[in-house]
Amino acid sequence: MWQARPYWPHILVFFLISLLASPISLMSPLPIKIVVDSVIGSDPLPGFLDGPLPGFMTRSKEAILIAAAGLVIVVVLLKQMQDLGRTLTKTYASEKLLLGFRTRIFAHVQRLSLAYHDSKGTADSAYRIQYDASSLGSIAVDGVIPFVTSLITLGSMLVIIMLLNWRLGMVALTISPMLLMLAWMYRQYLRPRYREVKQIESSALAVIQEVLTSLRVVKAFSQEEREQERFVRKSKEGVRARITLAVAESAYSLLIAVCIAAGTASVLYIGARHVQSGDMTLGELLLVMSYLGQLYEPLRTISRKIASVQSSLASAERAFALLDEAPDVVEKSGSRGIVRARGDIAFDNVSFAYVDGHDVLKGISFVAAPGARIGIVGATGAGKTTLVSLLTRFYDPSSGRIVLDGVDLRDYKLADLRNQFGIVLQEPVLFSTTIAENIAYARPNASFDEIMAAAKMASAHDFITGLPESYDTMVGERGMRLSGGERQRISLARAFLKDAPVLILDEPTSSVDMATESSIMEAMERLMEGRTTFMIAHRLTTLRDCDIWLRLHGGRLLETTTAAPEVVRHALATDVHSPSLRSRADV
Numbered sequence: 099m100w101q102a103r104p105y106w107p108h109i110l111v112f113f114l115i116s117l118l119a120s121p122i123s124l125m126s127p128l129p130i131k132i133v134v135d136s137v138i139g140s141d142p143l144p145g146f147l148d149g150p151l152p153g154f155m156t157r158s159k160e161a162i163l164i165a166a167a168g169l170v171i172v173v174v175l176l177k178q179m180q181d182l183g184r185t186l187t188k189t190y191a192s193e194k195l196l197l198g199f200r201t202r203i204f205a206h207v208q209r210l211s212l213a214y215h216d217s218k219g220t221a222d223s224a225y226r227i228q229y230d231a232s233s234l235g236s237i238a239v240d241g242v243i244p245f246v247t248s249l250i251t252l253g254s255m256l257v258i259i260m261l262l263n264w265r266l267g268m269v270a271l272t273i274s275p276m277l278l279m280l281a282w283m284y285r286q287y288l289r290p291r292y293r294e295v296k297q298i299e300s301s302a303l304a305v306i307q308e309v310l311t312s313l314r315v316v317k318a319f320s321q322e323e324r325e326q327e328r329f330v331r332k333s334k335e336g337v338r339a340r341i342t343l344a345v346a347e348s349a350y351s352l353l354i355a356v357c358i359a360a361g362t363a364s365v366l367y368i369g370a371r372h373v374q375s376g377d378m379t380l381g382e383l384l385l386v387m388s389y390l391g392q393l394y395e396p397l398r399t400i401s402r403k404i405a406s407v408q409s410s411l412a413s414a415e416r417a418f419a420l421l422d423e424a425p426d427v428v429e430k431s432g433s434r435g436i437v438r439a440r441g442d443i444a445f446d447n448v449s450f451a452y453v454d455g456h457d458v459l460k461g462i463s464f465v466a467a468p469g470a471r472i473g474i475v476g477a478t479g480a481g482k483t484t485l486v487s488l489l490t491r492f493y494d495p496s497s498g499r500i501v502l503d504g505v506d507l508r509d510y511k512l513a514d515l516r517n518q519f520g521i522v523l524q525e526p527v528l529f530s531t532t533i534a535e536n537i538a539y540a541r542p543n544a545s546f547d548e549i550m551a552a553a554k555m556a557s558a559h560d561f562i563t564g565l566p567e568s569y570d571t572m573v574g575e576r577g578m579r580l581s582g583g584e585r586q587r588i589s590l591a592r593a594f595l596k597d598a599p600v601l602i603l604d605e606p607t608s609s610v611d612m613a614t615e616s617s618i619m620e621a622m623e624r625l626m627e628g629r630t631t632f633m634i635a636h637r638l639t640t641l642r643d644c645d646i647w648l649r650l651h652g653g654r655l656l657e658t659t660t661a662a663p664e665v666v667r668h669a670l671a672t673d674v675h676s677p678s679l680r681s682r683a684d685v
Contacts, residue, residue, distance in 0.1 A: 301335075520597075
């Protein structure tokens with residue numbers, strides 16, 4: 099419960115207000131006893147009421163009746179005020195706790211390495227943040243506090259019943275061991291089933307996310323019905339699991355109700371015999387029966403909470419399991435900062451594997467001087483994108499080291515290191531906000547003039563100002579309101595604004611037409627000036643001005659030259675867009 103520690107003051111207020119339920123509950127049956135014994139009957143008022151009330155009220159049955167009726171109203175008002183305070187403090191404490199826990203999980207998920215997200219997917223993490231995280235509030239506020247207050251209420255009611263008639267109190271308690279045994283048995287049964295339900299629901303959410311993010315492909319192949327069937331199939335698994343749980347919980351509630359009914363019937367039978375024998379008054383029996391209901395209510399609450407909290411505990415296990423995931427890429431203690439690198443980069447016998455024993459890169463070694471342009475060629479799956487991903491420490495090498503300005507990348511502060519790189523990807527990543535905010539993503543405090551200057555350098559200013567809302571135009575989810583070329587130029591503008599000393603260009607023109615490619619290439623020439631640049635390109639004309647060529651095959655570096663490899667030169671001298679030449683150039 100250390101996660102809830104910052105919110106204990108709020109939880110404590112909720113707890114104290116919840117405790118008021120016990121004395122208010124003790125007052126509830128008193129008006130009935132007073133009326134039955136002291137108004138209808140002729141017994142004197144209980145001693146604790148006879149003293150505080152004025153003499154004229156205790157001598158008149160009419161006054162006693164009025165006082166009893168007034169007490170009913172007072173008890174109801176106190177109960178409502180207590181409920182209001184309890185609801186407000188509970189909601190405030192729960193929401194504060196939930197927000198803090200979700201924020202912590204979200205921050206941790208962002209720090210986890212790409213290897214984790216590649217293997218687990220994003221839907222499972224989203225489910226744990228949005229749904230499993232809420233379990234902490236359910237446990238701390240809806241679980242622990244009602245459990246404790248129920249124990250206190252149980253104790254106080256038990257003491258009162260024992261004082262009134264200890265034999266009836268003992269009879270009432272005979273069902274307690276049975277209730278606790280049932281709660282323990284169902285706890286063992288329910289929690290594993292709740293874990294299963296959470297996993298199934300997470301899988302159904304993954305289907306939704308996958309389909310919605312790939313909707314164009316789904317529509318293009320007319321696979322809506324198939325995807326709907328896949329979602330329904332996953333959802334039906336969840337429905338079956340939920341129904342099984344509902345049946346188990348209903349059976350549990352039935353057993354609790356039967357036990358409590360048996361206890362109530364026993365007390366009623368024995369109590370009625372005591373009234374008949376003159377050992378207790380009718381009012382006392384009514385008072386005992388009323389308190390008995392309040393005695394069994396905490397027992398019922400405790401038993402149900404033990405069972406119902408299993409769902410929250412299963413969710414909490416999943417949420418904390420996510421927090422326990424350690425990032426593969428960590429920052430060393432005492433890491434050194436870096437303001438602006440020169441751009442001197444060396445790979446020293448670097449190998450890397452996504453899965454142990456299956457190297458994607460094997461013994462890569464080369465040196466890139468500051469300001470050099472490095473062209474990377476190779477067939478699909480040769481390891482080109484993986485190689486540049488190691489530069490920004492999206493992953494760390496399995497063996498060997500990568501050096502920036504004479505220092506191992508792992509010795510730099512992670513944020514400082516990544517600030518040295520500007521990245522332009524094959525598929526530009528834009529956020530569902532304005533064009534200006536997308537350009538300024540790496541520098542949120544950039545002025546509008548700086549944003550506009552970066553857009554001009556990226557050859558994006560003209561098309562942006564031609565839009566109805568100019569730089570305030572919303573780009574839509576993943577930038578889908580813009581064309582591929584427009585998205586790519588905004589991505590280039592972002593790189594211009596960041597002004598990093600090292601660039602990574604991963605096939606930045608492969609998804610645009612020839613005319614757009616020419617405009618983007620002009621912008622990239624300006625962007626690459628004076629910067630160390632690593633460039634992967636499908637169209638080999640993009641690489642014609644590189645200073646160093648790296649040719650990868652099967653994760654190995656086959657060739658490092660200061661001129662284009664022969665097969666590439668041949669492609670550049672002919673029609674590079676011919677499929678046959680393109681496949682030759684990839685080899």
